[in-house]
Amino acid sequence: MTAAAAVSSPRVLLLPGWQDSAPSHWQSRWEALHGHRRVEQDDWLWPRRGDWMARLDDVLLQSAAPAVVVAHSLGCQLVAAWAAHSRHTARVAAALLVAPPDTERDDMPPQLFNWRPIVRERLPFASRVVVSSDDPYCHPARALQMAADWGSEVVAVGARGHINGDAGLGDWPEGHAWLQQLIGRAD
Template identity: 55%
Template sequence: MLLLPGWQDSGPGHWQTLWETQFGDLRVTQHDWMQPLRGDWITRLEEVVQEQDGPVWLAAHSLGCHLVAAWAAVSRSTGKVQGALLAAPPDVAQADFPPQLHRWATPVLDALPFASALVASTDDPYCSLAAAEQYARHWGAALHNIGPRGHINSESGLGDWPQGRALLLSQK
C-alpha cells in the first residue's frame, strides 16, 4: 500500500499516518511538501512503484489524487496498480487555489487504467461535490459521497478510517 499525501503532507492524526503506523503502509515522501512540483512528484512516485516487487494499491489524499492522475498518464508502471483510493481531490480551478500549487492548476483528466474509488464529502472547503463528480467521471472512478466530512482528513473524525481501507482493497 502506497500512501500519497497531498500538499504539506499528512499530520499525526490523519488516516494515512494511522495506516502507516498500524499496517506498515509506505508513505511516498516527496522532496518538497510546501512548493510541490508536479514533475518531481510524478518522478518520485514512479521510482517508488518500480521499487516494489509485487502489486501496489494507491491511497491518495487531496493533491495526491491529482498526482495519481498525472502519474498514470505518463507511467509505464500502471500495470502494477491493483486499485486506487482518491480521497478529497481539491478543485484546482477554484479562484482561491493556493499560489504555491500553480503548477497543478491544469488537471490531468485522462481515465485511469486501473480500478479506483473517489471519496468526496458534501462540505469539503477545497472541492464542491459537483467538481468531485466531474473528476470521478473523467478519471473513471466510482464516486462515494460520505456526507459532511470536510476535507476527509484528521479534522473529519475518521480515525484510522476502516471504511476507506475496505473500499480501497475492494478495488480490482
C-alpha cells in the first residue's frame, strides 16, 4: 500500500456504550483481532453526552485519515448527538450502529438521563443500524424509527438480545463483513 493510500484509507474507531465493552464483547474482540481503535471515555459509569462528544471530536482530529465508526448501544446515541453538533462530520465516512438504546424509556437508569432527548437528525454520512427483535433496551419499532430518522439502512438480526458479549456472537464475522461493506463504500 502506498503512503497516499494509507492516509486516505478509513480507520475504524470503536465506540462502546455505557460501562465500556467487556473482553467477551465483539468490539473488544475486533480491537484485538483487527487492530481497530477503541475511543476511551473518561467516565464509563456516569456518561455525560457533551464530554463523550468532545472526546470523539478530539480523536477524529488526531489524524487526517477518514474514519468509519462502529458504535454499540449508547455509542449509537453518541454518533447521532455528535453528528448534529460537530463541525468535523466530514472526518467520518460511515457508521455501523449496533443496538441503539431507547434512552427516553421510563426505566432507563439515572446515569443515562442526560442522553435525552434522542437526537434524530439525519446523519451526514452512510450508516447502517443493526437491530435485534428482543433487545431489552429498545423495542424494535423504536430502533427502526431511529434508523429512519438517521437515514440509515437497517439490518435485522432476529433475537440476539442487546447484540453484546451475552449474545454469544464471538468474533461476530457477519458484523465485520457489514463493516467491510461500509468501508468499501467509503473508499
